[in-house]
Amino acid sequence: MEWITAENVIALGTALLGVLVSVGVVWLDRFSPQRKRLGYRVQLNTPLHREENQDREVMTVREGEVVGMAPPANGSTLVLLRIENDRDLDISSDDYGASTEPHGLRITFGDRTVQGVVATVPAGWVSVRDDLERAPKLGRSGSAVLVPKVALDRGQYFKLLVQLSGGVADRDVKVDGSLQGGAIRRNRSTTPDEKAARFSPTSRAVTVVLTLCVIALAAIIVRERTPPPIGCATGTLTVTGSTAFAPVVREVKKQYEKDCAGATIILDPHGSTSGIRALADAGAGAEQGKGSPAVIALSDGRKPGGFPQLRESTVAVSLFALVLNDDIPVDNLTLDQIRRVYRGEITNWSQLVPGVDRPVLLISRDANSGTREVFQRRVLERNEPANSSLDCVNVDDTESKVIRCELDSTDRVLTTVAKLPGAIGYADLRSVGGHPGLHKVAIDGREPVLEKMSGPGYPYREIEYAYTWGAPPADSLTSSFLGYLTRGRGQDVIGTQGHLPCATPKGLKICGDG
Known part of the structure; x- marks a missing residue:
């Protein structure tokens, strides 16, 4: 079969992989049992420096109550931990395992001694505060902080401010314990109080797979030569x-x-x-x-x-325009006026614009011009008068009613109209732009505008x-x-x-x- 090529097989396989990964994620999110998860993260880890003769205590506030801690000694460190329920399922005190009995969690800081610990709870979460104060209470033992079995509903958290005997690296902060039907995991965000990051490992895996799929497909598209829209020929x-x-x-x-x-x-x-x-x-x-x-x-x-x-x-469909030298202050001509000009009945612009004494100079195209043929058929409804001038200024045919010359290109027509006062000519609309010294003339009040073209409308078009x-x-x-x-x-x-x-x-x- 012609479609079975290496590129097509790779593209099809990549697309199927992306679909299967997406379906798998939907199944995990919608149909697989959800697991509970207790997260923790280090939000502050800073050394304390005691100035000479300073005996004041380090203070923190919980629910409006000032709670004291030991005075800091040089080399002491403050660590702020946030313990949070970062899944949609509630965690009860019965969910904690027996590995840290009678407490729920044991937090260690390497070989550093815990000098003090204070818990803070957001206002209104009474049950969380009660669990922290209920026996066995929050306490410390050597290098460990012992945390009670605190029930946390969806989105709830509490914080522990711990004073240590010396500096500790974030990686040395360990939380031991177990959670039935779930897990205890470290979160990496250090921002203070917003919810834990929701970009789970599964989400990261899906993102990586789908990104690779897109890259693979893009590589195939770039490699493939885009076929011409209609069959090429040489x-x-x-x-x-x-x-x-x-x-x-x-x-x-x-x-x-x-x-x-x-x-x-x-x-x-x-x-x-x-x-x-x-x-x-x-x-x-x-x-x-x-x-x-x-x-x-x-x-x-x-x-x-x-x-x-x-x-x-x-x-x-092409639009054409009458053009007039800027010396003549006329922006609109009726069809009847245009036809009278080209019949030689109007030979001076003063006949249309009092006070403007300029002879009419007709700058036209040669007989092979389609632009001229359209002008004669669509606007004049007759042929132009005979050529009467070679230089577009002086009359060579004394019997002619009007001065008219013929030029062999659109650009020459436009250049000549812009140069000679009193000159009028015509050209395709696109060519008119960019020629100073001349302006377009509306016909019967209708301007040559492509977007407005419909029905009979503007006559000089073809x-x-x-x-x-x-x-x-x-x-x-x-x-x-x-x-x-x-x-x-x-x-x-x-x-x-x-x-x-x-x-x-x-x-x-x-x-x-x-």
């Missing part, structure tokens, strides 16, 4: 067409070549119409025996008529289409890259580049409406 592919969409394709190309070793994507944008023609020429050559062309043409809007062999796929010569073979680089662009990770890149992917719910509706 070879060389040319992507041509839209210059407005070229920055997006450039990023998708980088990501695809990173995911799919052995693939080379050549980006050759010359405008939407030019790209369609290049694809058609490559397809015609393929029909003459040269094989299926490894070419994809991207177009701002649907292809022109006359290319029935081309097969289209929707990619994204669907980006990808065209191939017929249906490319399923195992070809053309088919693989097309799928990557329209359905795979390329859609994520499209979103980050300021376009609306057609694969998203909103994009699907707009792209479906055409």
Whole structure:
């Protein structure tokens, strides 16, 4: 079976181990008999220093009563012990074993002599205090403190302040005794009065096992090469067409070549119409025996008529914007005003903005531009006027109503509009940012904002289409890259580049409406 590999077996075994450990812990917590446990911990271990002529006693307080201890001698040590019930089951005086009869516990401090001992009990725990005072009472014998059989309910504790003849290491503090149905264990926390740590050895073991499981699985994941989202293919592919969409394709190309070793994507944008023609020429050559062309043409809007062999796929929704030189204080134009400007009926901005005496300069794209084709179809609903200027400032055609020039790139259009007072042009929305000296113009009060795009709305927008010569073979680089662009990770890149992917719910509706 194909799935039985060393990596899969390790991963499955690790996962099962984690499940079994978790189930075992649940069984222990829910169904196994709980054990009682008496815990103890050293909270203070400090030497005492008696100054010369000092005869005062060391004092402590219990329930508001001052209890005396022997005056400290140089070399004496105070040790504070906390004895606690750190499980959910109550401990009764009958639970103590017979090993330390008649007392319940025997606490020793190595070879140090116990000079005094005082018990402190939190206010309100009368039964604990009574057990400490009931015979046989709390006492001392040589190097040992003898503790009565004290009943402790869940969460209860008492403390012992012990004065020793000399210094003692924490490790030398020993508690002897036994507990029926339970155990006596040392706790390591030294903090004063909160509950004992609940991170039991079982919990620590479970944590270690599950951590190792996670590390093992992570190692397998890192070792495994993440498969591409859609099957990779090798070879060389040319992507041509839209210059407005070229920055997006450039990023998708980088990501695809990173995911799919052995693939080379050549980006050759010359405008939407030019790209369609290049694809058609490559397809015609393929029909003459040269094989299926490894070419994809991207177009701002649907292809022109006359290319029935081309097969289209929707990619994204792109927004475009009118841009105006900052010298003209206009932030909004109606569709009627825009059309009058481009028909040559408005030749000076003073006709729209009194006091602004600037000739209208139309900075346009060449005939191969998809951005221009979208502008004509979606905004003007007619072709732009003829080219009348080579330098975008002086009229070369004296019969023209308006000064209009054509440039071969979006960047040149934006640079020229920003430089010439009175200039107006258009570009894809993503390219407009970062060009000082110009500003976007709303159309009929609607601004080019991707997040607000829905229904009819803002008119200067278009669907980006990808065209191939017929249906490319399923195992070809053309088919693989097309799928990557329209359905795979390329859609994520499209979103980050300021376009609306057609694969998203909103994009699907707009792209479906055409």
